[in-house]
Amino acid sequence: IKNEGRNNFAAYDPTMEREYQDRRKLEHDLRLALQRSEFSLVYQPMLCARLDQFMGFEALLRWTSPVHGSVPPDIFIGIAESIGIMGPLGAWVLRTACTEAARWQNPLKIAVNVSPIQVQQGNLAETVAEILAATGLAPERLEIEVTESLLIRHPERALATLRAIKALGVRIAMDDFGTGYSSLATLRAFPFDKLKVDRSFVRDLCEGSESMAIINAILGLGRGLRLPVVVEGVETELQAAILRRCGADEMQGYLLGRPLPIDQFKTITVGRGAT
Ligand code: C2E
Ligand code: CA
Ligand code: CA
Ligand code: CA
Numbered sequence: 001i002k003n004e005g006r007n008n009f010a011a012y013d014p015t016m017e018r019e020y021q022d023r024r025k026l027e028h029d030l031r032l033a034l035q036r037s038e039f040s041l042v043y044q045p046m047l048c049a050r051l052d053q054f055m056g057f058e059a060l061l062r063w064t065s066p067v068h069g070s071v072p073p074d075i076f077i078g079i080a081e082s083i084g085i086m087g088p089l090g091a092w093v094l095r096t097a098c099t100e101a102a103r104w105q106n107p108l109k110i111a112v113n114v115s116p117i118q119v120q121q122g123n124l125a126e127t128v129a130e131i132l133a134a135t136g137l138a139p140e141r142l143e144i145e146v147t148e149s150l151l152i153r154h155p156e157r158a159l160a161t162l163r164a165i166k167a168l169g170v171r172i173a174m175d176d177f178g179t180g181y182s183s184l185a186t187l188r189a190f191p192f193d194k195l196k197v198d199r200s201f202v203r204d205l206c207e208g209s210e211s212m213a214i215i216n217a218i219l220g221l222g223r224g225l226r227l228p229v230v231v232e233g234v235e236t237e238l239q240a241a242i243l244r245r246c247g248a249d250e251m252q253g254y255l256l257g258r259p260l261p262i263d264q265f266k267t268i269t270v271g272r273g274a275t
Contacts, residue, residue, distance in 0.1 A: 023079075029067055030076055030079055031083060033065065034088060038063055038066075039061060039089070040061075040062045041059045041060065041062065041096055041100070042060050042062055042261055042262075043058065043059055043100075043259060043262050043265065044057060044058045044258065045256060046109070046230065046250050046252045047250060047251050047252065047256045048250055049247075049248045049250060049251050054268050055109055056111065057101075057108065057262075057265070058111040058112075058252065058259075059100075059110060059111065060073065060113070060259045061073050061077070061089075063076050077115065080115075081117045086115045087118060087121055090114060090115055090117075090118045091131075093112060094114075094131050097110050097112045098110065098131050098132065098142065100262055101135075101137055102136050103269075105269065106268070106269065107138065108141070109141050111143040111145050112143070113146075113175065114144050114146050115146075116147060116148075116151055116158075119158050120153070120154055122157060122161060124161050124165065125161055125167075125168065128142070128170060129168055138169075139168050139169030142170045143170070143171045143172070143193075143194070144172045145172075145175040145196060146162075146173070146174065147175045147180070148176075148186040149180060152182065152186060152189070155189060159189070162191055171193040172191065173192065173193065174192040174194070175196045177197050177218065178197060178200075178214065179200065187225075193227065193228075194227055194228050194230060195218065195221070195227050195230070196229075196230045196231075196232060197215065197230065197232065198233075199232045199233020200233075201215055202232070202235075202239055202243075205238075205239050205242055205243075206238065206242070212246075219248060229248055230252060231248045231251050231253075232252040232253060233253050234251045234252065234253030234255050235255050239253075
């Protein structure tokens with residue numbers, strides 16, 4: 001970008017070469033990050049909108065590298081998928097989150113994000129079953145969040161995996177609902193238990209806005225299909241008030257709690273809090 005206008009015709013671009021090297025280094029270090037214990041989970045509370053009570057947490061993956069610093073998941077998850085380590089990394093996330101949740105005194109839910117790559121790989125249901133057995137976590141407390149991307153590429157395989165996971169008693173939420181190319185078709189094709197509305201619809205939520213109409217339509221869809229709807233990215237009291245009034249089932253966002261290491265939530269996971 002720096003060279004724009006000058007190097008338009010250059011065959012060798014040092015900036016591109018540099019970017020390529022950086023990316024190779026990132027891939028290399030990401031490959032080693034699991035054995036080097038550079039991953040951790042933070043937990044964001046999910047609130048029941050009607051009762052104003054905490055229902056559970058979503059586990060979110062963090063990579064802190066001594067070389068690259070804190071790399072956002074929106075960047076490293078895609079790379080992990082492309083270099084073929086999403087299977088073991090995703091299994092680590094599931095195992096760590098379930099181990100943590102099994103220790104809580106209150107039977108709160110734990111939501112874990114799963115890459116569509118894991119769903120396609122075919123052994124995800126076995127992995128989930130094995131982790132539930134090993135940690136002793138009740139299956140009803142686990143919720144798997146999956147985005148629609150790629151699911152339709154091998155629909156039979158994805159369907160078989162999701163059905164097998166549901167048969168264990170685990171719930172499946174469709175994440176980032178409304179952002180894909182075929183949210184409605186995907187919704188009909190797969191056995192989801194819950195819709196999670198993408199936060200892009202919440203950002204400019206106010207009376208009479210287009211986002212308001214879209215959120216209302218999704219909440220109506222959820223009621224019609226008897227699927228609870230979670231709205232994420234709630235940052236202001238105004239958004240929360242609107243969503244409560246419109247009948248959102250659950251809310252999540254910086255207003256209600258940022259994702260933090262679990263020891264920051266002692267009062268919720270131990271002692272009082274929601275039961
Ligand atoms: P997501 O599953 O849609 O997660 C919600 C993202 O929104 C998280 O970003 C969260 O920190 C952020 N967020 C929560 N509340 C607010 C809010 O009020 N305002 C704003 N602006 N943002 C909010 P994060 O942790 O950076 O994760 C980004 C994405 O990376 C996730 O989106 C998910 O797709 C992926 N991801 C994170 N952890 C995992 C994982 O363990 N496995 C897989 N496969 N993907 C993961
Ligand atoms: Ca999610
Ligand atoms: Ca989401
Ligand atoms: Ca997302």
